[in-house]
Amino acid sequence: MTRRKPSAQTELPLALYRKMYLIRKSEERIRELYPENEMKTPMHMSLGGEAIAVGVCDALGPGDQVLGSYRSHGIYLARTGETDKFFAELYGRNDGMARGKAGSMHLSAPEQGLIGTSAIVASIIPVAVGAAFANKRQSNGKLVAAFFGDGAIDEGNFWESFNVACLMKLPILFVCEDNGFAVHTPASARHGYDSIVDIAAKFRCHVLQKDTTDVEVIYKLTRRGIGLIKTSQMPCFMYLKYYRYLEHVGVNEDFNAGYRARTEFEEWYQRDPVSLQRKKLLNGGVAEADLTSIEWEVDTRIETSVARAKAAAFAPAEELDREVFCDQH
Numbered sequence: 001m002t003r004r005k006p007s008a009q010t011e012l013p014l015a016l017y018r019k020m021y022l023i024r025k026s027e028e029r030i031r032e033l034y035p036e037n038e039m040k041t042p043m044h045m046s047l048g049g050e051a052i053a054v055g056v057c058d059a060l061g062p063g064d065q066v067l068g069s070y071r072s073h074g075i076y077l078a079r080t081g082e083t084d085k086f087f088a089e090l091y092g093r094n095d096g097m098a099r100g101k102a103g104s105m106h107l108s109a110p111e112q113g114l115i116g117t118s119a120i121v122a123s124i125i126p127v128a129v130g131a132a133f134a135n136k137r138q139s140n141g142k143l144v145a146a147f148f149g150d151g152a153i154d155e156g157n158f159w160e161s162f163n164v165a166c167l168m169k170l171p172i173l174f175v176c177e178d179n180g181f182a183v184h185t186p187a188s189a190r191h192g193y194d195s196i197v198d199i200a201a202k203f204r205c206h207v208l209q210k211d212t213t214d215v216e217v218i219y220k221l222t223r224r225g226i227g228l229i230k231t232s233q234m235p236c237f238m239y240l241k242y243y244r245y246l247e248h249v250g251v252n253e254d255f256n257a258g259y260r261a262r263t264e265f266e267e268w269y270q271r272d273p274v275s276l277q278r279k280k281l282l283n284g285g286v287a288e289a290d291l292t293s294i295e296w297e298v299d300t301r302i303e304t305s306v307a308r309a310k311a312a313a314f315a316p317a318e319e320l321d322r323e324v325f326c327d328q329h
Helices: 008-036 050-059 073-080 084-090 124-138 150-154 156-167 196-200 215-232 262-269 273-283 288-311 317-321
Strands: 065-069 114-118 144-149 172-178 206-210 236-241
Touching (some): 008 050, 008 073, 008 084, 008 215, 008 288, 050 144, 050 172, 050 215, 050 273, 065 073, 084 288, 114 124, 124 156, 124 172, 144 150, 150 156, 150 172, 172 215, 196 236, 215 236
Parallel strands (some): 065 114, 144 172, 172 236, 206 236
């Protein structure tokens, strides 16, 4: 299938849509394949949060660095745009980005700025601050974006890291992705304060927030935050809300668990980020055939990557001992 070359006005919106569609369809394919029990890794799915991952990652420069939590599919796919190593890793194969040892929760692509993701809540935040400190010492102009959920701000190392970043005026963007819950617990049962945004504003940093699922709005907000960091030499705390479509860990719905109602999802789904961007493109003059062509290309690439992953070999036994300790040779 072929499509027309996008205009200057639609090039960025189309690129943002392509990446959100890639994330959405990759995770939908994971949901279909996971019951086969060939993917042995736990899954923390990103459905519903695609606009944050894509909006922020696309606003960053190619030399900037990213760290994230165990809900890592979105930022990995947004940052790299590749699916071969991604699916091979989920299948535990030797062709994966970590030869099958990282699974879903420890994805990385250092050559493309994704330093890593971690299964321990809030554990990447001090690492991100350390990277920002190194960048400042080296005067290399790199900026760090640290993605974390609302539950991470209940951890002491968030406050220690945030404080020292503000104290030392480090080039770091704190991206708080608030999906309303820390596992199953709402903020009202965890926080002895009303607003993290109000508290963050008391520190020497910039604070930005938007209640939106519009990827273009998040992209522009991130660009504004990056500009503030670079001109003022101060960190930026960005607070963004979204709704997690599936269970905390796994590929299923959990509305029968009793801690949230399906009506919440239905209200949020009226603002689904992927559908919203598609409608905006159509209303802006992009042809349906052009969008269908993009979607077909992405769908085909995903199926090719899945087939390659399933056909790939597992890593040899000696791989278990590699990269566990630093190799001095």
